[in-house]
Amino acid sequence: MSALPDGDGPLSPTRSMTARQMARWRFTRNPSAMIGAFIVLSVFVAAIFAPWLAPSPESAGSFVDFRNRHAPPSWDNPMGTDNVGRDILSRVLYGYRVSLGLVVGVLGVAVPLGVVLGLCAGYFGGWIETGIMRFTDVMLALPPLAMALAITAVLSPNLVNAMIAITLLWWTWHTRLIYRIVKAQMNEDYVEAAKVAGATHRHILFRELLPNCIPAIAVKSSLDAGFVILFGASLSFLGLGIQPPTPDLGTMVATGSEYMPDMWWQAVMPGLAILYAILGFNLLGDGLRDMLDVEL
Template sequence: MSLALRRASFAERHAASLRQLRFFAWSFGRSPSSMLGLAIVLGFLLVAAFGPWIAPYPLDAEGAMNLGNRLKPPAAAHWFGTDEMGNDLFSRVVLATRTSLWVGLTIVGMATVIGVPLGIAAGYFGGVARAVIMRVTDVFLSVPGIVLALAIVAALGPGILNGIIALSIVWWPGYVRLVEAKALALRNEPFVEAARAVGASNLRILAVHILPNCTSPIIVKASMDMGLAILAAASLGFIGLGAKPPAPEWGAMISVARTYMPNWWWYAVFPGLAIYLTVLGFNLFGDGLRDILDPKSNRG
């Protein structure tokens, strides 16, 4: 009988999960802008995954030289035209997608790993721990993130890896603020009090009760931060502190291309359009997730 009851309980939970997923999909599908964001994000991921097979001239991303094709306009042979070295811009833009995805995931991932535990500790334990963590967070938040990142990169030296480290260092305070507020509201909830009453350790309470209830805002913030992280990394590349040519990176490509404007406009337009679409896609996708996962922010 006990086994039958457990099976019935599992079946009920499974059915409830399926109903919730169907409701999420229905709610998400009602928003054209969210669906557009999802389509752009999926396209971005597919290009990043299959870039080496999509790019017609993959060696052009490694700094090949073909001066006979220098600064050719968009045509059938080169859909996005060519750069000052004769490299195919379409191939370079496509292969730069994987770099941008890696940069965005690394920055957001490191910021989450640092910020979420600190935010949970500050909100749940309070007292001295909260005061110390939040004062350090306030110090980082008092300086504009890009300015602090510039200072860190200047100290470490230019390069895409140092740019990622710098942006990760300035990105985590936002997660501390978000998770601290959520944990502060959860620590006195009845289910947390009940867990304390039965003798659950603080680590178990944090892992089983606090963290799962913080995942929705974390997912929403991470999805929206992906586009911003890619844009910030491109900004460092644009001013010469991020990726260095001939590495395929959108910001570095625009940095070189600006000296060829306006006559050779395609050199800057297509990498800039890639940045624009990627940031737009992640922002629209994040808005859709926020409306589903955080009903209080649903704008109808």
């Protein structure tokens, strides 16, 4: 139990709270973490409720309005319109759907795969550790963007193939992270006690070791979400990601860059949307790290 700070004053000896309450208190008292949580929440709300929030939902498809093309930001079109008259704000809101779908798809596969491989490598050791970690090192040595470009160039550019390309590279970081944590935990008393008690390998891996990896997984996943969004936007910018007319932030930046600097909003607004989402996930990840750091 820890003493509960009373406002901004000294610790009150008459009040106490659990470690979970202390972690929650640290998070809520961290301005950067709260800003990050707000940004991430707003991005999810924008993606989920895009059909109702978008000023022009039809702009998310192959809609064209040449009479309104290249219109600058205004009350009717807060982010302006693109080269065929579609509302950029509406496309950004729908673009968040694509970006978050990419995050969920990539991390939903890469994180469990990397965690299981890291657990096995750190726990069993021997040839299992050597095989998993040497293969991980080989994958880490490959330039991520070049590898993803090669994969998407062979496959047809779309959301599913973009997920495959990024997932084939992303599991390695989680494998390396969990491996290091497990190796550091193997000599702890609770692991030895579980072995002496006759616990199965599955029990030790998933009931003893895995819970101690959860904080690191949470922080790493939050930070990775921003990188996945940027990585997916990079593929789309190069023409190997999601294809038009599906609204994608990277594709919008690439198309808008052709009209710089006179019609700057067509590239700048989607670019700011990417920055906004990445900033939110990074601030949230830093806040989670501070909240879950037991040394604090």
